[in-house]
Amino acid sequence: MLYYSIDSPTKPHNIIIPNDSITFRGWMTNAAGTEVQLHVTQPSGKKIITATEKRPDVVSALAEQAPNTPELCGFNFDIHYEELADTENETEKKVTLAFSDGTLTSNIHDFSITQFTSMQWGGVNDIAKQTARADYKNVWNNLAAELTGAKFAVAGYTDDAEFHRTAVVQMEGFEKTVGIKQTDIFLEIGCGIGRIATILADRVAQWIGTDVSENMLKHAADNLKDKNNIKLVPTNGWDLAPIPSNSVDVVYCAVVFMHLDEWERFNYVCEAKRVLKPGGRLFINNFNLLSEEGWQLFLKTLVEYHPMERPPFIGKSSTRHELIAYLTRAGFDSIQTDETGLWVSAWGVLPG
Ligand SMILES: C[S@@+](CC[C@H](N)C(=O)[O-])C[C@H]1O[C@@H](n2cnc3c(N)ncnc32)[C@H](O)[C@@H]1O
Known part of the structure; x- marks a missing residue:
């Protein structure tokens, strides 16, 4: 069983700004506690993201479902706009994210620019917005x-x-x-x-x-x-x-x-x-x-x-x-x- 969350693309945009990038933060783990990777597919190629951040909050939240979750299960990476597909319609600029632990893969996200915008405010930030x-x-x-x-x-x-x-x-x-x-x-x-x-x-x-x-x-x-x-x-x-x-x-x-x-x-x-x-x-x-x-x-x-x-x-x-x-x-x-x-x-x- 894979568990994951993309907490935030932190810089959503509805307009492309040259040289800009979006930071993705989140965490990933599985029930066995073996390594989970995030495969990011963009027109410029595929990147493999591994967990590099400590997330003790996730370890305690998953104590029952996934007790083997390692503390180092958080990720944090940037995607540069210029690496995304350059189509006439900006909303078609896409990146696909898939979590995989070698046995299971979950192809969860085809992000487009408009989706970045709609994901702007999640969780605690909903309160800030109001x-x-x-x-x-x-x-x-x-x-x-x-x-x-x-x-x-x-x-x-x-x-x-x-x-x-x-x-x-x-x-x-x-x-x-x-x-x-x-x-x-x-x-x-x-x-x-x-x-x-x-x-x-x-x-x-x-x-x-x-x-x-x-x-x-x-x-x-x-x-x-x-x-x-x-x-x-x-x-x-x-x-x-x-x-x-x-x-x-x-x-x-x-x-x-x-x-x-x-x-x-x-x-x-x-x-x-x-x-x-x-x-x-x-x-x-x-x-x-x-x-x-x-x-x-x-x-x-x-x-x-x-x-x-x-x-x-x-x-x-x-x-x-x-x-x-x-x-x-x-x-x-x-x-x-x-x-x-x-x-x-x-x-x-x-x-x-
Ligand atoms: C961008 S951070 C800068 C923190 C620190 N000065 C530094 O340079 O690392 C802004 C800080 O100001 C605080 N802050 C925001 N509004 C404030 C206010 N009205 N009075 C005092 N602190 C405030 C925030 O809680 C936050 O810690």
């Missing part, structure tokens, strides 16, 4: 119910090496902007699973991670369990109420503004001012509408989603002038900005 953007707590607790989903929501991938690489890039960004001192208390707004703290915490006196999602904070606690100078604080999604005034050296908010409405963006800048000590530093960033990469991301959402179907967490851009306005209006000095690739960053110092 939720208002500003209901940050429900939206993000849903997305972060399990670690794989949380990683996708944070970064769009699950690869730990890539998490490490991007955290190093962010650290280099801090070094060039707000600076990092061993005596500093750093506070992150929207810390997710603790991607940045895995490196940053060792270089500062204390790291405080705040997030609206208690589920994200649980994953962060697991990731950072070997650190003894961290504190994780759930927040309401609008302010930093649990953090005392005048208590922190550096506040940063990275890869979060895109998910916030403008009022929350500004409110967090004002809250940063409150919790920072005199002379404290603030760093914020977002994807940049004025960059080519940012513009392409903006267009992608335009073509992917009907206005009534846009998910509440969809990324919305900033510009240099928007970020400068927040820092200036909140009362920061020495404001500087950087525009590199997809990103626009701004930082400033609290007069002291």
